[in-house]
Amino acid sequence: METTKLREWLENGGAEGLSWLQLEDFPDTGRGVKTLRPLKSGDIVLTIPGSFLWTVDAAFDDPILGPIISSVKPPLSVEDTLAVFLLFIKSRIERYEGRQAHVKLLPTSYTTSVCFTDEELEICSGSSLYHITKQLKQQIRDDYLQLLNNLFSKHPDLFPLEKFTQNDYMWALCAIWSRGMDFQLPGKQFRCIAPFADMLNHSPDVQLCHTYNPQSDSLQILAGKDYTIGEQVFINYGSVPNNRLLRLYGFVLPNNPYDTYDLVLTTHPLAPLYAQKVTLLESAGLQVNATFPLTLSDPLPLDVLRYLRIQRLSSSEISTVEAKRGARNIVSARNEAEILKALIEACESLLDGFSVPLEKLEANIASSVYQKSDNKWAAAHVSIGEQKIIKMTLQKTRELLALVICAQCGKANENNKRCGRCRRVEFYSEILLELFKRNYN
Numbered sequence: 001m002e003t004t005k006l007r008e009w010l011e012n013g014g015a016e017g018l019s020w021l022q023l024e025d026f027p028d029t030g031r032g033v034k035t036l037r038p039l040k041s042g043d044i045v046l047t048i049p050g051s052f053l054w055t056v057d058a059a060f061d062d063p064i065l066g067p068i069i070s071s072v073k074p075p076l077s078v079e080d081t082l083a084v085f086l087l088f089i090k091s092r093i094e095r096y097e098g099r100q101a102h103v104k105l106l107p108t109s110y111t112t113s114v115c116f117t118d119e120e121l122e123i124c125s126g127s128s129l130y131h132i133t134k135q136l137k138q139q140i141r142d143d144y145l146q147l148l149n150n151l152f153s154k155h156p157d158l159f160p161l162e163k164f165t166q167n168d169y170m171w172a173l174c175a176i177w178s179r180g181m182d183f184q185l186p187g188k189q190f191r192c193i194a195p196f197a198d199m200l201n202h203s204p205d206v207q208l209c210h211t212y213n214p215q216s217d218s219l220q221i222l223a224g225k226d227y228t229i230g231e232q233v234f235i236n237y238g239s240v241p242n243n244r245l246l247r248l249y250g251f252v253l254p255n256n257p258y259d260t261y262d263l264v265l266t267t268h269p270l271a272p273l274y275a276q277k278v279t280l281l282e283s284a285g286l287q288v289n290a291t292f293p294l295t296l297s298d299p300l301p302l303d304v305l306r307y308l309r310i311q312r313l314s315s316s317e318i319s320t321v322e323a324k325r326g327a328r329n330i331v332s333a334r335n336e337a338e339i340l341k342a343l344i345e346a347c348e349s350l351l352d353g354f355s356v357p358l359e360k361l362e363a364n365i366a367s368s369v370y371q372k373s374d375n376k377w378a379a380a381h382v383s384i385g386e387q388k389i390i391k392m393t394l395q396k397t398r399e400l401l402a403l404v405i406c407a408q409c410g411k412a413n414e415n416n417k418r419c420g421r422c423r424r425v426e427f428y429s430e431i432l433l434e435l436f437k438r439n440y441n
């Protein structure tokens with residue numbers, strides 16, 4: 001019923017491609033779109049004219065809502081404008097039939113991490129998702145209160161409070177996070193939700209295939225691969241790690257190759273030689289408060305080592321670091337041993353911070369303690385992804401440390417061959433030396 005209304009509204013306004021597409025429930029992804037004709041990669045599958053998109057401009061152009069939201073001080077954020085727009089249309093009794101048909105087709109509940117119970121979220125305690133979700137929940141409470149004070153309570157006729165509760169606001173945010181598309185055009189950047197195109201699920205196996213065409217002011221979906229009749233059509237939401245997938249979209253992909261752990265490094269302003277170190281960091285292209293994505297393919301990025309080398313320079317070493325090269329190579333064995341030991345300690349403490357260790361999570365998944373597709377299962381996959389990366393970082397750091405300290409007496413070694421202190425042990429095997437060259441040149 002609502003699907004027919006939505007189709008008619010879109011087709012009457014110039015949308016193309018809908019007659020070959022059908023909404024259907026699929027076992028792994030839930031509701032999605034299937035094609036009723038074969039498609040070749042690159043074919044135009046769907047065209048939605050710009051006037052149908054949910055955008056900030058459309059909200060401001062609305063004759064009833066526009067004048068009210070444009071007078072709010074401080075101005076609403078993009079997300080809040082879209083959230084208010086969605087809830088406003090949802091609450092209307094008359095007019096807006098087309099947009100209302102779309103809103104009625106939106107999911108009534110979400111599985112994004114802010115919707116998790118404390119018990120579900122606890123499964124991934126220690127992960128970056130856990131901390132961000134806790135912050136987000138607080139942010140949602142704060143932002144809702146601000147909307148209540150600055151907008152909803154001032155216009156109760158337009159925003160009846162029973163339809164603009166904190167839960168309604170969270171529902172709207174989840175709709176925007178999980179269905180919004182971002183486009184960057186010359187001189188213009190915008191976020192939109194595109195009716196019907198927002199029914200397309202994600203597959204990492206198709207090319208990026210959603211675009212906005214500024215000439216025709218329309219959103220287009222192209223086929224990201226060849227399809228046969230009856231297949232589900234996908235778009236690609238991007239190279240998104242599981243912690244982000246669960247936060248924004250409410251699902252995870254097991255063994256996601258894009259998983260990351262964001263390592264945050266900072267230096268205290270009271271640290272010795274702080275000003276000189278900040279200058280060196282900046283000339284090395286690094287910020288003093290920096291986030292480094294650790295990934296499965298690069299668990300120990302060179303920039304992490306560069307940052308730490310500069311952070312731990314002694315007063316006699318600081319003049320030896322060339323600003324331009326920015327500590328690309330070892331500064332001294334002492335410095336190197338110190339940064340690697342610090343990183344090992346940091347990784348060990350990060351791993352200790354996960355409430356459920358990797359092995360236990362894997363066992364719980366294997367024995368179906370966490371059922372596929374429930375929130376605990378998804379949280380477990382996020383935690384597993386992050387813990388695997390940190391373990392790889394730890395392993396790699398330990399291997400590097402073995403190259404700079406003497407296995408016999410533990411002293412940092414300057415000549416790579418024989419320990420300067422005990423003079424007895426030749427401790428670099430050929431394999432380690434090879435690894436050393438690969439990582440340090």
Ligand SMILES: C[S@@+](CC[C@H](N)C(=O)[O-])C[C@H]1O[C@@H](n2cnc3c(N)ncnc32)[C@H](O)[C@@H]1O
Nearest residue numbers: 028029030031178179198199200201202249251
């Ligand atoms: C843009 S909407 C797609 C349509 C959505 N399935 C619906 O019924 O409205 C994005 C949402 O679809 C679901 N989804 C998309 N791709 C998925 C996938 N590969 N696996 C599981 N769920 C997926 C998630 O719930 C996500 O938040």
